[in-house]
Each structure stands twice: as C-alpha cells, then as structure tokens.
Amino acid sequence: MRRWSQVAGRIAATIRTSEKTRLLADYLRDAEPEALRDAVIFFTGRAFAESDARVAGLGWATIGDAVARVAGVDRAALAAAYDRHSDLGLAVGDVLAGPEMSRGPAPGYPGEADPAGTVASPTVPEVAATFAEIVSAGGPAAKSAAFESLLRRCDPLSATYVVKILAGELRIGLRDGLLQAAIAQAFGRSIEAVSTAAMLTGDIGETAVLAREDRLGTTRLRLFRPLRFMLASPAEDAAEIMTRLGPVVWTEDKYDGIRAQLHRRGAEARLFSRDLNDVSGQFPEVVTAATRLDWDGVLDGELLAYRDGVVLPF
Numbered sequence: 001m002r003r004w005s006q007v008a009g010r011i012a013a014t015i016r017t018s019e020k021t022r023l024l025a026d027y028l029r030d031a032e033p034e035a036l037r038d039a040v041i042f043f044t045g046r047a048f049a050e051s052d053a054r055v056a057g058l059g060w061a062t063i064g065d066a067v068a069r070v071a072g073v074d075r076a077a078l079a080a081a082y083d084r085h086s087d088l089g090l091a092v093g094d095v096l097a098g099p100e101m102s103r104g105p106a107p108g109y110p111g112e113a114d115p116a117g118t119v120a121s122p123t124v125p126e127v128a129a130t131f132a133e134i135v136s137a138g139g140p141a142a143k144s145a146a147f148e149s150l151l152r153r154c155d156p157l158s159a160t161y162v163v164k165i166l167a168g169e170l171r172i173g174l175r176d177g178l179l180q181a182a183i184a185q186a187f188g189r190s191i192e193a194v195s196t197a198a199m200l201t202g203d204i205g206e207t208a209v210l211a212r213e214d215r216l217g218t219t220r221l222r223l224f225r226p227l228r229f230m231l232a233s234p235a236e237d238a239a240e241i242m243t244r245l246g247p248v249v250w251t252e253d254k255y256d257g258i259r260a261q262l263h264r265r266g267a268e269a270r271l272f273s274r275d276l277n278d279v280s281g282q283f284p285e286v287v288t289a290a291t292r293l294d295w296d297g298v299l300d301g302e303l304l305a306y307r308d309g310v311v312l313p314f
Contacts, residue, residue: 001154002121003027004039005161012172020174024182028208036212037205038128042161043179044204045170047131051202051226051276054135056166058147062140063088063163066148071095088167093160096151122153127162179204187211199228202276224263226272227298257302262286265296 007027011020024043031039041049048054068075073095081091122130130150137143147166151159164170180198184191186208193216198207200219210216221227235241242249259274260283269290271280280287283303290299 001124001127001158001162004042004124005157008043008161008170008172009157011174015173017178021178021182021185024174024179025185028182028186032123033209033212035124037209039124039205040179040183040208041203041205042124042127042165043170043174044176045165045168045174047128047165049203049205050228053277054132056131056134056143058134058143058166060088062144062147063092063166066144066151067092067095070148070151071098073098087164087169087171089160089162089164089169092163093156096154096159097156121155121158122150131166176204180207183208183211187214189214189216193217199230202226202228221298223265223296223298224268224270226261226263226276226278227300228276229259229261229274229300260301260303262290262299262301263297264290264293264299267291269293 004027007023011023014020014023028036028040041047044050047056064075064078067078071077077098078091078095081094082088085091085094127150130146133146134143137146150162154162161170180194181191183189183204184194189211194207194211197210197216197219198204200221201207201210202225207216207219210219235244260279261272263270263272269280269287270278271283271287271290273279286303
C-alpha cells in the first residue's frame with residue numbers, strides 16, 4: 001500500500017494530465033496481478049467498485065478514536081490537524097507522523113519490512129480485505145477494531161490514503177477518463193475498448209484485469225449488474241448535431257426527473273440510480289409494474305411523477 005500511496009502522491013503533485021496518465025500507467029503495468037483490480041478501484045477514490053453498493057460505515061468519531069489510540073494522543077490532536085489541512089486523510093497522516101508516536105513508520109513498498117524491523121506495510125489486497133471486513137463487521141465496536149488493526153500496520157503515508165479512500169476524498173485530480181486512458185496505455189489497448197468494457201462491467205478494476213489479459217472484447221451485458229450510464233455530449237449548434245448524427249435525427253421533449261436504469265428478467269425487476277445504486281425499494285410501484293412486462297432486458301430513462309395529467313419533476 002505504501003507504493004500505491006507514493007504514486008497517488010506523485011499524481012496529486014502534478015497538474016499535467018499527460019504526466020498523471022503516465023505515472024498511473026507505469027504503476028498499473030508493474031502491479032502484482034492479485035493487486036491490480038483493487039488498486040485501480042482505490043484510484044477512483046472508492047473502497048469498492050462503482051457497481052458495488054457496499055459502504056464501510058465508519059464515522060468521523062470512530063476514525064478519530066482509533067487514530068488517537070494508535071498515535072497515543074488525545075483526539076483533540078486530530079481535530080487540530082484537521083483544522084490545518086481541511087482533509088481527514090492528511091490530518092490522520094499528520095498525527096501519526098508526529099513526535100508523540102510510540103512506534104516508528106514502516107518505510108518501503110507493500111509487504112516489505114523496513115530495515116529497523118518494524119511491521120511491514122499492508123499490501124493492497126490486504127487493505128481491500130480489511131475494507132470488506134469493516135463492512136461485514138457486526139456493530140461499531142467491531143468496525144473500529146478492524147480499522148484500528150489496519151491502521152497499526154500502516155506507515156503515516158499509507159494511513160493517509162487508507163483514510164482518504166474510506167472517506168471518499170482522494171483528491172488527486174484523477175478523472176475517470178484519465179484512469180481509462182492509463183489502463184489503455186499500460187496494456188496497449190484502445191481507449192474505446194477500455195471505455196466500452198468499463199461501461200458494461202460497472203467495475204473499472206475488473207476492466208483493468210481484462211485489459212491486462214487482453215480480454216476486453218469478452219465483456220457482455222449482464223442483467224441486474226448496472227451499466228454505467230451514457231451521458232449527453234455537448235454541441236455548439238444544430239449544424240454540429242446534424243453533422244454528428246445525421247442525415248435524419250429524431251428529437252423528443254426532455255423532462256427533468258431522476259435518471260434510472262430498469263433491469264427485468266421474468267418475474268424479477270430492479271431499479272438502479274445514476275450512481276449505480278439499487279433504488280428498487282424507493283420506487284416499489286415502478287418495480288411492481290415492470291414485473292408485468294413481456295420482455296427481458298434493460299430500460300434506461302427518466303423517472304417522472306404524474307399528477308392530474310401533469311408531469312412533475314422529482
């Protein structure tokens with residue numbers, strides 16, 4: 001995890017998109033096969049894939065208590081560090097690197113113990129496994145214990161980025177397009193193939209593995225695994241639109257609602273939001289109506305409310 005964190009820091013330090021892409025591509029090309037999927041997911045600033053609805057459920061208080069115990073300081077030290085940085089990950093790294101620390105950092109690369117013999121930095125798969133453990137832990141105390149155990153194995157830099165990922169605040173300037181471009185560059189694939197696979201899988205980590213194995217073309221639509229939504233592309237004027245889409249173009253009125261994706265097969269139907277979360281429980285009438293349809297497949301559209309014959313935005 002330390003090497004991952006070092007690369008993340010270098011990516012954050014440059015504003016050149018080409019350099020960000022190169023740094024990431026170099027890292028992905030050399031990544032251990034078992035670490036690649038999780039490493040790429042972490043670079044999205046998430047603990048889990050976009051199509052994975054799990055959340056760690058760690059609050060500020062839980063993180064603060066664990067950091068205070070590991071660093072041997074009062075929680076006020078973390079609050080003061082947060083005031084300096086306005087970033088929880090940086091604040092955690094600051095506190096763990098402070099002079100009050102009772103243990104030394106573990107320099108080096110994932111799984112590599114430092115010469116002083118302190119504990120080795122956790123690997124990316126080990127961090128991912130702990131994230132899964134935190135999710136499945138029964139109650140705040142168990143979640144806190146799992147997080148604290150991981151924190152005690154991290155040097156301050158690794159701890160910084162572990163917390164950034166858990167908080168969803170990576171902030172290293174990596175847009176989705178740059179991540180896809182880095183995967184394409186790392187494994188010599190076309191950006192179009194990477195983009196299509198990412199859309200179909202809803203999992204950029206899995207897409208990276210498929211790219212490494214030259215299996216991007218094997219991706220297929222899978223019902224009840226939400227697709228990444230196709231977004232609109234801006235155009236200067238009608239002439240540009242006709243050049244792009246012509247010679248014949250059909251248009252329709254657009255109502256503002258909630259973008260949603262309906263998956264239906266047999267008697268089962270589920271509804272997914274634009275961020276790929278399952279929102280079936282929020283719209284039971286839509287799901288129930290969908291089970292009476294006579295086709296299997298995916299429907300992408302806007303959820304609209306109707307009252308007295310008038311369309312109402314949500």
